[in-house]
Amino acid sequence: MATGYTIVQIAKDKMQLNPGDGLWTRYILCHQDGSYSYGKTILSVKAFESLTSSSLNRMERKSLNPEVLFPRCEHSWTRYTGALDDPEIFIKRQNFLRDMLFLKHPNYFPRLTTREVEVAEVLAKKPHPNVAVYRGVVTDDENRVVGIAYKRYxxxxxxxxxxxxKEVDISHVISSVEKAIKHFHHLGLVHNDVRLPNVFIKDGGKEVALGDFDAVHQIGERIDYKTGDARCSFTWGDKVTPEADFESLAWLQHDLTVLQKWYRAQKRMKKKTCWSMKFDLDRALRVFVVVASLIVCAGLIVLHIQI
Structure with a gap:
């Protein structure tokens, strides 16, 4: 990494952001003086990370106001003061490079982070065993929230x-998530994004926790900025209700059931293939033994005739 810069985020495009555009490696940098910039390159992520300072300085970049990425930390918010590399802690950071939304919607990421922290603060005062444990916000020298600390699952x-x-106990997972969303509803909140990536497990699935709070709304609020599963009936502008979470929960159970059936079918097919290969090997060995025996017998007959 080049001296004088910290790579805030870097990622390779998975799809074209604009018609005719290529697949770029996009990045956000924090400079030694505290300023930010962003840019794109044809280099791979690994190649970019190994650039020298002089090489990086020659690349075209644009300045970036960090206020479009991070909200200011409120006095009432819990600050995480532990080690960032603590193995028991997960630091959540927004995916700024996805669709480069900060260019068109400068309030998008600060708003999402603010909402998540406000919800996490409420949940911290009313904890539940099936809700992800919040540890506080991570701030920079300018009192901006650059990450959110959670218990690591x-x-x-x-x-x-x-x-x-891998499989899980579906009934246990669904029961645990249902308890979590009912806890949200008891607090006047709707999670609004109950999906596979937002359910976390520990100890082989014995501990189940619902996390990711940046799509949470108060009951009766209109959905904005972020919503959940696109297959659900609720969408942007709708007044959110507890039924939205139960609809998402039904899709979660559907997805787990389908995945489990598919993987079990794959295992059966693999087992069948292994038995088939074993049978083929056994049959080939038997054929080889028979052919070898015939060759030996033929040799003996020829030898007998010659004698």
Whole structure:
């Protein structure tokens, strides 16, 4: 990494942001003097991270007001003062480079973070075993919230079930998440984003916690800035109700059930393939033995004739 800069965020485009645009590596930098800039490059993430200062200085960048990324920390908010690399702590940071929304909507990320922190502060005063544990906000020297600290769980269901192909006790997960959303409703809140990536587990699924609070709304509020599963009936501008969470919960159960059936089918197919391969090997070995025996017998017959 170049001296005098800190890479705030860097990522390779997964799809074109604009028609005819290529797939770029986009980045946000924090400079030694506290200013920010952003840019894009054809270099890979790894190649960019190894650039020298002189090489980086020659690249075209644009200045960036950090106020479009981070909100100011309120006096009433809990500050996280522990180690950022504590293995028991997860620091959540917004995905600023996704769609580069800060360019068109400068209030988007500060608003999301503010909402999440305000909700987390409420939940911290009324904790629940099935709700992710909030530890406080991470601030910079200018009193801006650059991250939110939570208790670290082992994995989210999106990774555990979808990417890694592992199973969970579906009834236990659904029961736990249902308890969590009922706790939200008791506090006058709707989670509004109950999905696989927002459900976290620990100890092999024994501990289940619903997290990610930046889509949370008060009951009766109109949905803005962020909503949940696109398959659900509620959308932008609708007044949010507790039924939205139960609809999302039904989709969560559907997704877990479908994934589990699919992976079990894959296991059966793999097992069947293994048995088929074993059978083929056994059959090939038997054929080899028979052919070898015939060759030996033929050799003996030829030898007998010659004698």
């Amino acid at each position: 082992d994995v989210c269901l999106g990774v555990h079930c979808h990417r890694n192909g």
